[in-house]
Amino acid sequence: MFVNDDEGLMHTTSDAVGVTSVTIRDVARAAGVSYQTVSRVINGNERVADATRQRVMAAIDELGYRPNQAARELAGKAVRSLTVLTSDTSLYGNATALRGVEEAARSAGFTVSISVLDRNATLDSEQLRARLTRPGEPVVVIAFDAAGARALELLPPDVPVAAMVERPPGVDADPRHVWLDDRLAATRATRYLLGLGHRAVHCLALPSSTARNAQRTEGWLDALREAGVDVPPPVEGGWTPRSGYLAARELLSRPDVTAVLCGNDDLALGVLRAAREAGRRVPDELSVVGFDDTPASAYLAPALTTVRLDFEGLGRTCFGLLHRLLDAAAPVQEPCAEPELIVRESSGPHRGGIG
Amino acid sequence: MFVNDDEGLMHTTSDAVGVTSVTIRDVARAAGVSYQTVSRVINGNERVADATRQRVMAAIDELGYRPNQAARELAGKAVRSLTVLTSDTSLYGNATALRGVEEAARSAGFTVSISVLDRNATLDSEQLRARLTRPGEPVVVIAFDAAGARALELLPPDVPVAAMVERPPGVDADPRHVWLDDRLAATRATRYLLGLGHRAVHCLALPSSTARNAQRTEGWLDALREAGVDVPPPVEGGWTPRSGYLAARELLSRPDVTAVLCGNDDLALGVLRAAREAGRRVPDELSVVGFDDTPASAYLAPALTTVRLDFEGLGRTCFGLLHRLLDAAAPVQEPCAEPELIVRESSGPHRGGIG
DNA sequence: CCGGCATATGTGAGCGGTCACCTCACTGTG
DNA sequence: CACAGTGAGGTGACCGCTCACATATGCCGG
Known part of the structure; x- marks a missing residue:
């Protein structure tokens, strides 16, 4: 017997399910x-x-x-809407930046659409265009990773766009881009580790969005060169604790590794785990520093030394940029906070025994 | 002297910045x-x-x-768009469910807008309506918390809606709602803890969306009653590691607390921290179980025993529900995965010395 | 050879607004 | 008193598309 359980789901095919519109x-x-x-x-x-x-x-x-x-x-009236292009919304940076954009945009009367970029599928210019609700739709791109950066490149020149990117290399920065100065932040974090007496500081990098331009890694390099110490090859990780863990298992097999600067807190978490399994005491035998200051980082064991990044503020600023691009009279957003090194328990002078 | 730095930002006030439209x-x-x-x-x-x-x-x-x-x-054609109403997008459950909705919706040709609910500001029906881009706009509500549940209530009856909610109490469930069976999951997790020999299992709950209806807490109760053990008063936490930490400091002052079921992994993280500070060894003296199975949980110290919840699948299912509400011919989404207890290092038989 | 009925295409109107322009008072001035 | 000037309001066209209908064209059987 066939039972129709669709009963009660009757409706017209028209969009408005009985919305009488007053004109x-x-x-x-x-x-x-x-x-x-x-x-x-x-x-x-x-x-x-x-x-x-x-x-x-x-x-x-x-x-x-x-x-x-x-x-x-x-009828030709400017309509206030924008689309946010971002990869995985469950990553802390993306999610927080998205929240910043949404908040600022909504309070400016914009409708915010979202389109999630698949990190594995490379989409072409045409597919990208199809994701914009209308031609000329303004776009905010969260381009912290390769998927975002690629989308940014592919965007037709006629769409108004503002983007959160890694800090661009030179002075020829695109005025439509905003970034956190994580290069400088990485330099400071590295200096801090060197200042603790570590002879070497290793780097477990995020996948870079542009391959040539991993700013956190660059900042780390700056500090090492400045201090005149040897530059060990940076290790490339992913975005997750798992990838940090896998990379660290290798890294920690070498006894000279006493300090690791990680591309983000999740990576650092993986490193902490690997250290624990390898019997390396943190911070006595190994210092670990992360990036982001996720809400979890203060509660890890040990609590993570990390660089606090104001993704929400960056999102707001980025929207502000776009808003001014569309309307020169739009108010200037307050700048976001500077990156700030938060020292907790996962870093300290090397007191280890193995090396 | 006044310098006009707006140069180069010239544009028409029309929306499309030079988009010649082909009709x-x-x-x-x-x-x-x-x-x-x-x-x-x-x-x-x-x-x-x-x-x-x-x-x-x-x-x-x-x-x-x-x-x-x-x-x-x-011209009256049905337009494929929807708005997702959610609170804080940086929480794991919300972010992951959002991703699920977005993915399913986009592949069905829908444009996804997002509107973030402020947990502190209670908005009225009119404000809520204003967040919908058009009258009759379909809505997906992520109603895991009070803000979402309230939005869901306030939504005018004429808008097509599907929602992710806590499991409703009776059989009179709204057919437009989907949920994860975290009540059963909580029961299983609690049985597991009881099975390890704990005389009591305490509960550190999330803030409930409906005050009368915290399913994870209910499931915990079910198991305790079933086993005929005393029911300690549940402790209410927030959503963050910090709130878990604060609640646990109090909870752990009592030596009879040997097992804590936490409302989510972040809360559990806070509990682990508090345990460490209180000198309670996990799992020997204290078992901690979380909910969600965030990517971090496997890498915590100790790795967290938790209940894996398929938020992404739930998001897809929820979209599917909405889709079928709008169009009976829409395909049925695959159901999401069942909650699953993942046993790791943070739980075990009580071998402690203090009690 | 014609009606009848498909199938393929064209025509008019109108969705709910906005814009450009026009009209109509009502003023104050020389 | 005629005049322009001004503020308040109305009219027509049109944005790009879809709807319901009207119109060709082809093919059938009687």
């Missing part, structure tokens, strides 16, 4: 004015007599009128 | 047919002669034509 002309009729006057009222105050405006407003909320965005857009 | 009529002219025929071609195949279709298609991609969504919508 500008209904309001006009109710208020005893022409539709144009209503249009004037709903778009910032133009020259409408106060009494008339009152009547129109009254009619508007009596009838529960809401302007139809599609009609507005079609 | 259906341009295509029609190029293909030597009427605009209606073009319309037929771009909307699934109707009765158009093959030869004609070829010509139209050729014209379409020669001219780079893309249909204007606003015009389509205005």
